[in-house]
Amino acid sequence: MSTDVRLAVPLAVVEEILLNLPAQQVISVFRLVCHEWKELVDSAAHWRERCRREDLQPCDASRPPADWQMFYFLAKKRRNLLKNPRAEEELSGWEIVWNGGSRWAAHGTRKPHPDNTITKCFVTSYGLCLKRQLIDLKKEGYNLAFMDHLQPHIKISDWYIPRCDCGSQYQICVELLDQQKEVISIFQPEPVFFPQWNDEQWCEMTHVFKDYGPGVQFICFTHGGKDTQFWKGWYGIRVTNSSVEICPAAER
Incomplete structure (x- = not known):
């Protein structure tokens, strides 16, 4: 021209x-x-x-x-980098770390979720149940140079709920890993415990990784829990609608 x-x-x-x-x-x-x-x-x-x-x-x-x-x-x-976050495909996409008691299962939500499009959840049993996903950021379109230069926020979210008639425990651990899968940053709050005869309310766990430094290539998302009364079946914590998103830094 x-x-x-x-x-x-x-x-x-x-x-x-x-x-x-x-x-x-x-x-x-x-x-x-x-x-x-x-x-x-x-x-x-x-x-x-x-x-x-x-x-x-x-x-x-x-x-x-x-x-x-x-x-x-x-x-x-921006999108959810976790596969099958709502148990719509049973346990597909998740690596089972611990499968105690009656083992992990996918059930319908006993109590409606705040998002009425969510109708299924993962349920735990009387032995510890943990599952995880390893996200390869390069495969998802976020290469090392992109992450190092822009340092975008990494937002995680997880929804969990106890049964009202059984005590339960919820736990989560999210790690940012380098190319050798060594930990760069970690979010691992204390486990959350619910007593028997609680009000059975949905809760959301959130965290935003900021200023985590160079080298992040993988995100390891692990969560789960158990019931605390050792009842056979699926009376433990229930989880669904988990997410890991790469976000603009302007978001709170």
């Missing part, structure tokens, strides 16, 4: 055209056309408008992203 043709097209028209093209193509091709187009593509206004049009907005509007381009790409890639 000649300089004369570029100058003949107002930048406002150019920007409208670019906003309707794939973002990756805009960066890898059209950003290189000329200095004016590079400035346009590199501007915060361009990426803020892309976010507005695609309804990608920070959770807290009073805290806009420091880098709208980074926010856009992280928000577009």
